[in-house]
Amino acid sequence: MPRPTTQGYYASHWRSLDYFNLYRLTLAVALVFTGLLFDASDLFRAGSSERFQAFAYAYLLIAALFVLGIRARWPGFQIQLTAHITADIVLVMLMMSTSERLAGGMGLLLAISIASGGLVGSGRLTLLYAAMASIAVLLQHAFSILGGSQRMDSFFQVGLLCAGYFAIGWLAHALTRRALQSETLAQRQADELALLNRINALAIENSPDGLLAVRGDGVVRHASPRALALLGIAAPLVPGVTRLADCAPELARALSQQCGPRTAHTLSTQAAQLRIRCIPLATPDDSRVLVLEDQSQAEQAAQRLKLAALGRLTANIAHEIRNPLSAISQAAQLLREDTHDPAQAKLTTIIENNTRRLDRLVEEVLTLNRRDRLNPVGFEGATLAALIDELRQTEEIPADAVIVSMSDTARFQFDPDHLRQIVWNLLRNAWRFCRKQAGSIHIRLLTQSDAAQLEIRDDGPGLTPEHQGRLFEPFFTTDAQGTGLGLFLARELAEANHAVLAYVPGTDGACFRLSVHGRE
Template identity: 40%
Template sequence: MGFVHSITNFKQHHRTTASEAHWQSLAAFNIFRLLTVIALLVGGLVFSSRMAHPVLLSIAAGYSLLAIAFAIGIARRRPGFDQQLTLHVAADVIFIVTLIALLGGLKSGVGLLLLPYLAAAGLIAQGRMTLFHAALATIALLGEETYRAYRSPEVDYNFTTLALLCVAFFAVAWVAHRLARYAQESQKLAEQRRVDLAKLDRLNQRILQDVSDGVLVIDGKYRIRQFNQQAERLTGCHPTHDVRLDALLPGLEAALLAWHEDPSLPPPLLTAPGTHKLLRPRFVALSPGFAGSALIYLEDMDRLRREAQQIKLAALGRLTANLAHEIRNPLGAISHAAQLLAEESRDPLIDKLTRIIGENTQRLDRMVKDVLELNRRDRLQMRPIRLGEWLGQFLDEFSQVEGISAAIVLDCPPEAEIHFDAGHLHQVLWNLARNGWRYCSKNDGSLVFTVRAQGRHWRLDVCNDGPPVPAEAQAQLFEPFFTTDARGTGLGLYIAREICQANNAQIEYVSPPQGGACFRLTFGLHDGQKTR
């Protein structure tokens, strides 16, 4: 079993090492063989009449035909690479040794031709079997010279030249083996570096795309070499190598030149013509001086303001939550004391005062509840919601709780589906429905819920036939503690907006062309995306 396993490993190693480059090298070696034969024939016929011997011409012709047969075997990749290489070297050794025998021995100088053949075979085989090829050439040459000495004992042979040539065979084989090993190690190192560079490039691309800012990589001639999707989204333009920086973002090139003159200058704020976003560029040199490439970060000022506002709101939420808990205890005591006074008193003035106390404590209690709900807006449990079925159940519950007998209109496609926290959606729509019912004419169809597709998103319009919101109040409609009702807390719409933003949605007020008031919810929006 161990022997079979070794043979299997050898075959697998042979298949992996005999790559296309090996076969191409073997084909080049075969072309070199043909060119050598042609050069020998031409040179011999021109400078020596001995090459015109019919036997030599026949051997050269046969050797050329054998090279053509080798080319067919290389093209078909059969037999295997090692077998073909050994067969080629053996044919070369036999051919050259035959030439040596026919041309008078080593003094003809033809034996030196074996050296480039052995070197080329060693490099092609990448160090494998090089010593075997050298040994094969040595045995053939020793056999030829021994036979010559046996046939002509009267001639005084000098075996020093033969020994030196055989030593040269092994020296060339060893050098070829070392060079092949060095080339093999260099190839492995280069392949590893290629893999490392490919991984590093993928990592750089991933980091570049995951950066929240827009990124542009430019050269010294202000040509864009690389960019991320965020830069394309912020500028509203697809950067290319031919686009100048000012065409992409007006004033960017001038800001880059100013930074080059004085890096300490604060960068100006620029407006992207495609998206109308306010952007702040930040420059980083990628090489010493300004001759090399530079890195430009485009920061979305709207996003930075939103993040700053969210931080402030989070701190305000924690503060108000603590205050709400502290206010609730004395507020409950005041309400309870007012109820006791109302039960014991028979004075109308005291009854009026206790009633005022009760109404204001209830108002403060609602405000405390709204503040606590605002602090819980980040606890999301988003899930798919089929709007048609969900809104039908919601309107039935709302009509029963509020004691509404008039019909509330619902127009929703059956395929409408959103991702939202069900509890948050219930809270937002209850607030909108209660406000809408409060200001409408309270007839059938006075309150309408309409769902429509808007691009890839769904939108829900909650409209009523009451008076529209005054134009001067629309800008402050979603601000905290702003209300046009003396009994309201001014936190309902503000909390609705915060809840919608937490659920990747948007709420806005629109003025219907037929009159009345309408609040629109657009679902499934990403951060920074707006509707028109």
């Protein structure tokens, strides 16, 4: 059970007081043995040896009681210290009165008590203890002179002893003040270091990058939970024991080639594609810190920054574009109605096609900026089939070109405007790249576990592997007439509804799957 603390004093103060009292116990035992050993000698005055032994036993008893007070830390520290010094002065003076031969030597014992009191009590009341000891010594010597056992010229020796008390008290006061300042500074620095360690621990625990500290001999000193997750390590590591080659052999082999602050390695794990930076710590054991960066997160962060800048730009200019765009479109229509020249009619058609393309681009950008405005409703197979049929008619796709199969048990929540935009983009792309034959587009709604999956597949040429990785990038398109925002917008709207839109490789043609979690 921890001992109670005292305001203004550290545990080291109580420990020092405990040591001081241990010295007192030892001294009291020695004095008891002295009284027993020299009981019949002429060391004491006639009939005073019994009084000396009584005072020595009382001194030993009081020192033993002080142990209980120190253990309980009650009463307060300064009260106990003052009681200790007072007991030393009173009992030593009483024992000095029993023998003139012991008086001088025992007077020096008070110098030890004064110095110890100053050191233990951090310099507080040290001069008061010196004054108390001086007054006691002077009184005892005065009584000895009145009793005829001492002469008047011995006051000089007693005066030097009292001056020594004050000198020792002042020196103890100065030294303990400096020691207390150093201790206070050390405690403050220790608290700041502990706070810094807690901050560092929180920063490491919440860092998006994984951090590994490895010794030069390959032993792992520290591994953050994020690093273990990125490396796919499920077993717990024992810092200072587990070797990197045992838990992550591929990483150990990569680092064995070269490690420096300007070198970076790449590593593919089941969890992520990693970029690894090695930072030497310049320690005797050649320790280094490995920073594991998830490249997919870095790419997503860069894309979010790019999209944020794009959103700010387009939000400001989209409305300004639409007005002159509408005027250009109307002017082109009027020119086509007033002219009979085929060349001019072709030029006006080009103008109208491009104005429609720009208008669609503006509409997609504005839709992207409104992706967080959700109003989810319940959907089922029949409702979704009706939406697909409506969009098919809008795009003028023949009915026999689209095969729709819907699960009767499929239920999910989605914003209707967002779902319309996603399905419209996917259906329009499928029709653009398919063979435009009967059954070229196959749409089906499935249920799997707790998710509803909508798949739209066409019988077109599909996508090359290099294009698959860039499908959902903004402004990436393989069609000269496309805006490059359709699939990107569809994925953003899906994520806004807590759904996932992905390309399904390994199929004939192109296949996209919309997975909606959390069935209704």
